[in-house]
Amino acid sequence: MKEFMDKDFLLETGTARTLYHDHAADMPIFDYHCHLIPEQIATDKRFTTITDAWLGGDHYKWRQMRTCGFDEKLITGDADPYDKFLAWAETMENLIGNPLYHWTHLELQRYFGIYDVLCRKNAKKIYDEANEQFKSNPELSVFGIMKKFKVYAVGTTDDPADDLKYHKIIREEGKCPAKVIPSYRPDKTLNIEKPDFAEYIAKLGKAAGIEIKSADDVVKALENRLAFFVELGCRASDHALMTCPHTFWTDAAVNAVFEKRMGGAAVTAEEADAWRTFILRSLARAYKKSNVAMQLHFAAIRDNNLTMYNKLGPDTGYDASYDECLAYGVSEFFKALSAEESVPKTIFYSLNPKDYYSLGTLMGCYQGDGIKGKIQLGSAWWFCDHRDGMEEQIKVLANLGSLPAFIGMLTDSRSFLSYSRHEYFRRILCNVIGGWAENGEVPADTEYLGEIVRNISFNNAQKYFEG
Numbered sequence: 001m002k003e004f005m006d007k008d009f010l011l012e013t014g015t016a017r018t019l020y021h022d023h024a025a026d027m028p029i030f031d032y033h034c035h036l037i038p039e040q041i042a043t044d045k046r047f048t049t050i051t052d053a054w055l056g057g058d059h060y061k062w063r064q065m066r067t068c069g070f071d072e073k074l075i076t077g078d079a080d081p082y083d084k085f086l087a088w089a090e091t092m093e094n095l096i097g098n099p100l101y102h103w104t105h106l107e108l109q110r111y112f113g114i115y116d117v118l119c120r121k122n123a124k125k126i127y128d129e130a131n132e133q134f135k136s137n138p139e140l141s142v143f144g145i146m147k148k149f150k151v152y153a154v155g156t157t158d159d160p161a162d163d164l165k166y167h168k169i170i171r172e173e174g175k176c177p178a179k180v181i182p183s184y185r186p187d188k189t190l191n192i193e194k195p196d197f198a199e200y201i202a203k204l205g206k207a208a209g210i211e212i213k214s215a216d217d218v219v220k221a222l223e224n225r226l227a228f229f230v231e232l233g234c235r236a237s238d239h240a241l242m243t244c245p246h247t248f249w250t251d252a253a254v255n256a257v258f259e260k261r262m263g264g265a266a267v268t269a270e271e272a273d274a275w276r277t278f279i280l281r282s283l284a285r286a287y288k289k290s291n292v293a294m295q296l297h298f299a300a301i302r303d304n305n306l307t308m309y310n311k312l313g314p315d316t317g318y319d320a321s322y323d324e325c326l327a328y329g330v331s332e333f334f335k336a337l338s339a340e341e342s343v344p345k346t347i348f349y350s351l352n353p354k355d356y357y358s359l360g361t362l363m364g365c366y367q368g369d370g371i372k373g374k375i376q377l378g379s380a381w382w383f384c385d386h387r388d389g390m391e392e393q394i395k396v397l398a399n400l401g402s403l404p405a406f407i408g409m410l411t412d413s414r415s416f417l418s419y420s421r422h423e424y425f426r427r428i429l430c431n432v433i434g435g436w437a438e439n440g441e442v443p444a445d446t447e448y449l450g451e452i453v454r455n456i457s458f459n460n461a462q463k464y465f466e467g
Contacts, residue, residue: 004105004117005102005105005106005109007021009427010387010424010427010428010431011427011430011431011434012431012434012435013431013434013435013437013438014434014438015433015434015435015437015438015444015446015449016430016431016433016434016435016438017430017434018434018446018450019430019433019434019446019449019450019453020426020427020430020431020453022446022450023430023446023449023450023451023453023454023457024426024427024429024430024453024454024457025423025426026150027150027426027454027457027458027459028150028151028152028458029149029150029151029152029419029422029458030152030153030408030458030461030462030465031151031153031154031155031410031411031419031422032153032154032155032181032235032236032407032410032461032465033155033157033183033236033238033295033410033411033412034154034155034156034157034410034411034412034413034414034418035156035157035412035413035414036154036156036413036414036416037156037414038156038158038164038166038167038170038180038182039166040142040416041142041154041156041166041170041176041180042166042169042170042173042176043142044141044142044143044175044176045141045142045416046134046140046141046142047134047140048131048134048135049081049085049127049131049134050085050126050127050130050131050134051081051082051084051085051088051127052081053134053415053416053417054085054088054104054107054415054417055075055084055085055088057414057415058414058415059315059316059317060100060317061088061091061100062075062076062316062317063317064091064094064095064098064100065087065088065091066317067091067094068090068091068094070087070090070091074087075087076312076316082124082127085123085127086120086123086127088118089118089119089120089122089123089126090119090120092104092118092119093119093120098386099385099386099387099424102387102424103418103420103421103424104118105117105118106420106421106423106424107417107418107420108126108130109420110149110419110420110423111140111145111417111420112129112130112133114126114129114130142176142416143175143176143177145416145417145419146176146177146178147177149419149420149422151177151178151419152178152179152458152462153178153179153180153181153462153465154178154179154180154181155181155182155183155235155236155410155465156180156181156182156183157183157185157238158182158183158184158185158229159185159186159188160184160185160186160189160204160207160221160222160225160226160229161200161203161204161206161207161225162182162207163207164182164228164229164232167180167182167232167233168232171232171233179233181232181233181234181235181236181465182229182232182233182234183234183235183236183237183238183295184225184226184229184234184236184237184238184292185237185238185239186222186237186239186279186283187239187240188200188204189201189204189218189222189279190239190241190245190275190276190279190280191276192257192258192261192267192271192272192275192276193261193266193267193272197261198261198262198264201218201262204218204221204222204225205217205221207221207225208220208221208222208224208225209224210224214255214258214259215251215254215255215257215258215275215278216251216255218258218279219279219282222279222282222283222286223282223286226283226286226287226290226292227290230290230292234292235291235292235293235465235466236292236293236294236295236347236465237283237287237292237293237294237295238295238297239280239294239295239296239297240297240300240302241276241296241297241298242298242299242300242301242322242324243298243299243322243324243325243326243329244296244298244326244329244330244332244333245273245274245276245277245280245329245333246273246277246328246329246332246333247270247273247274247276247277248274248277248332248336249274249277249278251278253274254274254275254278257271257272257274257275258275261275277333280333281333281336281337281342284337284342284343284344285337285340285342287344287345288342288343288344291345292344292345293344293345293346293347293464293465294344294345294346294347295346295347295349295378296346296347296348296349297349297351297381298322298326298348298349298350298351298352298355299321299322299323299324299326299350299351299352299355300319300320300321300322300351300382301319301320301321301322302314302318302319303318303319304318304319304320305318320383321351321352321383322351322352323352323354326350326352326355326358326359327355327358327359327362330348330358330359330362331362334362334365334366337366338365338366343366343374343375345371345374345375345376345464346366346374346375346376347375347376347378347407348362348363348375348376348377348378349378349379349381350381351381351382351383351384353380353384353389353392353393356377356392356393356396357396357400359377360377360396360397360399360400360401361400363375363376363377363400363401364400364401371464372402372405372460372463372464373401373402373405373406373407373460373464376405376406376407376464377393377396377397377400377401377406378410379393379408379409379410379425380392380393381412382412385412385421385425387428390425390428390429391428391432394406394428394429394432395432403452403456404452404455404456405460406456406460407456407460407461407464408425408429408456408457408458408460408461409421409422409425409426409457422457426453426457429453429456429457430453433449433452433453434449437449
């Protein structure tokens with residue numbers, strides 16, 4: 001019987017072990033999509049307790065603590081930090097088979113050198129030891145963590161109206177060991193049906209120095225802000241979409257929808273989709289011109305518990321996988337872009353793996369421009385980034401496209417203790433490819449396979465976003 005999460009964890013063959021230890025393990029990290037807070041990076045934040053670092057904003061953990069019956073006070077409330085940690089330790093006893101079980105223990109091992117199993121029996125010992133290290137170990141400040149894990153770059157998620165104050169500070173001071181790159185997230189502009197839409201448009205106009213009176217003015221403001229982001233290193237945008245908008249109306253009709261909404265009237269679902277189609281199409285054109293990759297995150301249905309949404313707000317653990325036909329909308333939208341040669345570099349993600357084959361085949365329709373892997377089937381995302389989900393995404397991509405062109409893993413995390421997820425992905429990747437070699441499905445040439453692994457682990461992302 002193997003030891004729990006030993007050095008060969010998830011590596012089932014000799015080739016897999018060689019690929020991981022000799023090729024993947026020491027590669028830098030390009031974490032091109034995350035939700036880290038730039039202010040915490042700029043100030044080289046040091047956490048005071050492991051509770052703060054682990055449970056302060058991690059809705060993955062919050063969901064499972066609720067499942068295990070803990071009171072909200074111990075999850076998002078004002079309970080004592082140790083009591084919250086103890087609740088999480090008890091939750092862990094009920095999470096075998098869940099990726100959080102592996103991630104949590106990888107974080108204990110890689111960040112703190114703690115190899116004990118987290119449970120109620122060991123909770124106090126682990127809590128005290130981790131907290132002492134937060135106080136004394138320089139590797140556990142933000143800069144220390146980035147240096148320790150060889151983080152080359154991170155792509156934060158930023159609103160177009162943001163002044164990027166902390167990105168400027170990070171660049172000017174030059175102390176951070178990693179590049180910190182703003183990513184352009186204009187969701188509030190697309191979501192015309194939201195109650196705060198008009199208020200946000202005023203904020204966007206002020207940031208862009210434009211008085212917004214029409215739909216075209218919105219586009220001009222967004223282009224203005226995108227140029228500002230690009231000046232500060234932006235290489236990617238990000239969009240959260242339940243499905244792909246594909247209602248093509250005339251500019252005049254779209255402007256009428258905009259005027260209607262700004263006048264305080266509600267819009268229909270079709271009007272909202274026409275607005276989203278108009279804005280996203282305009283942005284895609286701008287991304288193509290600016291060499292900014294367009295990340296499209298599909299199939300998340302959000303804020304399903306209205307009682308808890310009203311208490312806690314969004315991103316608190318009440319989202320789920322959406323189930324609706326996606327392929328037709330993506331096809332119609334990208335047909336329109338391709339007709340005017342405006343398809344930018346694009347990464348497709350879906351929270352519902354049923355979409356992988358549709359996205360994986362559509363992906364092949366828009367490759368080109370001399371860019372290797374211009375259109376990507378993005379890494380298994382959110383509820384899918386467990387072992388089975390990662391293996392499925394890797395195999396679908398290999399079946400339908402070019403696995404060696406894949407830009408690899410991202411954390412999509414709000415936590416600085418998430419970099420070990422790159423290790424988790426790399427182990428799974430090496431195990432899949434190593435298994436193919438051991439079965440005689442690919443050449444047992446570890447230099448050839450090792451180059452593929454190194455490229456997926458880091459090199460492809462660096463070239464895709466910077467090349």
